[in-house]
Amino acid sequence: MKMKIILAALCSAGLLTACNQTSEQTATEAASESGRPATLPAKSEQASSDEMDIETLLTVNGKPVTRTMYSLYFQDRMRNVADAKNSPEMQMSVLNELSNILIVAQDAEKSGLHERADIAASLELLKAKLLTQVAIQEHATSHKPTDEQVQQAYEAEYAGQSNTEFKARHILVKEEDEAKSLIEKLAGGADFAELAIEHSTGPTGKNGGDLGWFDPAQMVKPFADALKGMEKDKYTTTPVKTQFGWHVILLEDSRETEAPTLESVKGKILTKLQQGSLSEYMQGLRDNSTLVFNEKNAKPAAAEEQTSENPAAEAPTEEAMEATTDKEMASDQQTATDAPTSMENQAEEMKEAKE
Numbered sequence: 001m002k003m004k005i006i007l008a009a010l011c012s013a014g015l016l017t018a019c020n021q022t023s024e025q026t027a028t029e030a031a032s033e034s035g036r037p038a039t040l041p042a043k044s045e046q047a048s049s050d051e052m053d054i055e056t057l058l059t060v061n062g063k064p065v066t067r068t069m070y071s072l073y074f075q076d077r078m079r080n081v082a083d084a085k086n087s088p089e090m091q092m093s094v095l096n097e098l099s100n101i102l103i104v105a106q107d108a109e110k111s112g113l114h115e116r117a118d119i120a121a122s123l124e125l126l127k128a129k130l131l132t133q134v135a136i137q138e139h140a141t142s143h144k145p146t147d148e149q150v151q152q153a154y155e156a157e158y159a160g161q162s163n164t165e166f167k168a169r170h171i172l173v174k175e176e177d178e179a180k181s182l183i184e185k186l187a188g189g190a191d192f193a194e195l196a197i198e199h200s201t202g203p204t205g206k207n208g209g210d211l212g213w214f215d216p217a218q219m220v221k222p223f224a225d226a227l228k229g230m231e232k233d234k235y236t237t238t239p240v241k242t243q244f245g246w247h248v249i250l251l252e253d254s255r256e257t258e259a260p261t262l263e264s265v266k267g268k269i270l271t272k273l274q275q276g277s278l279s280e281y282m283q284g285l286r287d288n289s290t291l292v293f294n295e296k297n298a299k300p301a302a303a304e305e306q307t308s309e310n311p312a313a314e315a316p317t318e319e320a321m322e323a324t325t326d327k328e329m330a331s332d333q334q335t336a337t338d339a340p341t342s343m344e345n346q347a348e349e350m351k352e353a354k355e
Helices: 021-032 067-080 088-110 117-142 147-157 176-187 192-199 221-228 262-287 318-323 326-331 343-354
Strands: 056-060 063-066 163-173 210-214 240-242 245-257
Touching (some): 056 067, 063 067, 117 262, 163 192, 176 192
Antiparallel strands (some): 163 245, 240 245
8 A cells, every 4th residue: 555654854964874883993994904015905816907997996806896986985084084195005005995895795795694684684774875865966966946946936935025023122930920020010110121130031031131133933923923012112011921931021122124135045945945846756756656564563572572782663553654744744854943942042042143
């Protein structure tokens, strides 16, 4: 049957990691400490240099080491060796390392290690990850947004729009009664900033509750809604409740802002269009794929099979997989500003950026 499942992430920096870092380091050290000098490895008895094509640097037990393979390994070694210098000695040393690695790998295949269940699964997974990364890169390269698409997106989302920014202070407390008490003190002539310094539990309290200039979209909805109905130099006469606690808000000023220029938001538009194109590509592949869920694997292993070294991983149920929605898939592609964030931290970041 056809089912939709979430692809955990479009791709990540870890997709090119071929093996556990510690294991890779151990293998490299073993290969480089074999005692062989940094000279050309001996020719294979199975092939003479006359029989090799121009792309082959040498053969290891008859199997070619190509320039491409060597180049990839050399670049990786140069990145991971402190103060590495691209010298003839370094190049030959790396070629010997690569030869040693391939010799050990061939021996491992002879002993059947590649057929072991965990090794075979790891190799298949690494292959799938690498192909996925390359496929995504190829798709992005061949489906770049056109100037016309960028212009259309800009006009739809930004052009002709203006927005209101606010400059405000607030006092954040845990209890509604405390907020009401502070409002009574303000009505009696108390200074807002001094009350914020003394009572506010938020990080802006030490600055008199100053939030600086901000877009209301950066704030949680109840806070933003309260601001939109306020007059300049007025404070809220009833406490405003958010998930952070109870707020007393003072609106100091407001201003209209013009729509951003195309150049200032072009990068964001390109990213959004590319993500949309990639989502369509992936959704199309999933829609044309058949996934059959094995209910037997939804049950955790028996208690006696679970150990600290090999804890059982409970497989997802079919219902859980079917409950995954396109919206959840798309959430992996949203920018940080779309995710719920602390209003207080947003305000602090804005102030630091200005300074």
